[in-house]
Amino acid sequence: MFSLDQTTSAKPQVVLEFQAIILAGNQGNIYPLAADDNLPKALLPIANRPMIAYPLQWLEATGIQNIIVAICSSSEAKLTHYLRNVYEGSAHIDIVTVDEHFSTAEVLRYLAPRIFQDFIVLPCDAVANPQTAYPQRFLDSYRSANPALTALFYEPPKSEGGGGSTKDSEWPLYVGLDATQQRLLYMRPGDRVKEALNLRMPLLRKFTRLNLVTHLQDAHIYVCKKWILDLVVQKKELTSFQKDVLPLLVRAQCRPSLLETEGISAIMDAARQRHKYNQSVHEWSTTVADDPMEPELRVNLYIASSGFMGRADSVPHYCDLNKHASRLFPDDRVAKSAEINSRSQIGADSMVGNLTKVDERTSVKKSVIGAHCVIGKNVKIVNSVLMDYITVEDGAKLDGCVICNNAKIQAKAQLKDCEVGASLVVDPETQAKNERIVSSFIPSGEEGMQVNFG
Missing domain, CATH: 3.90.550.10 (Spore Coat Polysaccharide Biosynthesis Protein SpsA; Chain A)
Structure with a gap:
């Protein structure tokens, strides 16, 4: 080969x-x-x-x-x-x-x-x-x-x-x-x-x-x-x-x-x-x-x-x-069915999959985004891989991350060099570095809600 x-x-x-x-x-x-x-x-x-x-x-x-x-x-x-x-x-x-x-x-x-x-x-x-x-x-x-x-x-x-x-x-x-x-x-x-x-x-x-x-x-x-x-x-x-x-x-x-x-x-x-x-x-x-x-x-x-x-x-x-x-597929970098806001920036070194939506003032560099994703406003994605059916809410930042299917990154979360497992929800304004977020358990009690990542 x-x-x-x-x-x-x-x-x-x-x-x-x-x-x-x-x-x-x-x-x-x-x-x-x-x-x-x-x-x-x-x-x-x-x-x-x-x-x-x-x-x-x-x-x-x-x-x-x-x-x-x-x-x-x-x-x-x-x-x-x-x-x-x-x-x-x-x-x-x-x-x-x-x-x-x-x-x-x-x-x-x-x-x-x-x-x-x-x-x-x-x-x-x-x-x-x-x-x-x-x-x-x-x-x-x-x-x-x-x-x-x-x-x-x-x-x-x-x-x-x-x-x-x-x-x-x-x-x-x-x-x-x-x-x-x-x-x-x-x-x-x-x-x-x-x-x-x-x-x-x-x-x-x-x-x-x-x-x-x-x-x-x-x-x-x-x-x-x-x-x-x-x-x-x-x-x-x-x-x-x-x-x-x-x-x-x-x-x-x-x-x-x-x-x-x-x-x-x-x-x-x-x-x-x-x-x-x-x-x-x-x-x-x-x-x-x-x-x-x-x-x-x-x-x-x-x-x-x-x-x-x-x-x-x-x-x-x-x-x-x-x-x-x-880089092997220059004609397929942004799928025809993707909806890219005119005020967003998709780098020539990135890919966006079918039926994915990218909102305004969002920047994507050196990254691959899969199909059916929803990327909010003012989001920065660098050096990352996002699989399918992922939601990234407004103001979030992803640098060097891998996000598995159906995960949700909530507003203003900042992740660097992290892996997020399938169907995980990352709380708003979370700041994490070098973390493997692979499962979540959310018990509710009188004193509020606790999130444990294991």
């Missing part, structure tokens, strides 16, 4: 060689945005489009039509409605409900009976320009090198601030690569590095052009040989694809003993035998290469070196992606 240096209007050919799996079950570290009383993570708006629309459109841009979307029971009704009745793509989407506590490898293990060929795994929160992020080069790099796996990496966009009360501790990811061969040779999260990195001599002897970088992030998008799924099925101790399966394969490239002790060689040999048998039975094959894999285990990477890409895997990243993605 996301060689964003190419634009095409041509309809892609249907690709039969891959199945795709979008992981949309786990809500991740994005509370209170993804919550039962608001929206599933996969439906959170990015530039007023559901998050999952981006990976779906990315896959369809490659011609991939066979897509499995793994969801959990708590989001089943809302996601199924969107995928069946709202999403306008042409792909065949198979919706499968999985245990909400399943990790990525466990989801693949559960889906194994439905996967019959090489496959692509991607998260629902991968966001790029659906109009110009034509991902053929990513898949072509896999086709031409024919590795066991190709992982997509990208350079994260620069944060512009804001993003609610949660501030990420951004640990670097140490990535060792051989750019001449597109090989992924080493991965180590920064939070696991104590004093120094340990690089084994066999690795350094075999790959003399190894470069160690910290500016890249793993997109969690992988195109894989079918036999990798066999490995996941057999080795039940592998729970996370990114933390367990991928590092194991990367290490095994330079450690022949791992190939044997972990059973990788046997699984690869069995895959070769199946391929030879299939070729003897059929005159044609849907695989690109004559052999399903090279004799040597290879793990490759593809770097999205230009354009826009990111993951909405935290509240700050979600806010940043809204601002970046809003």
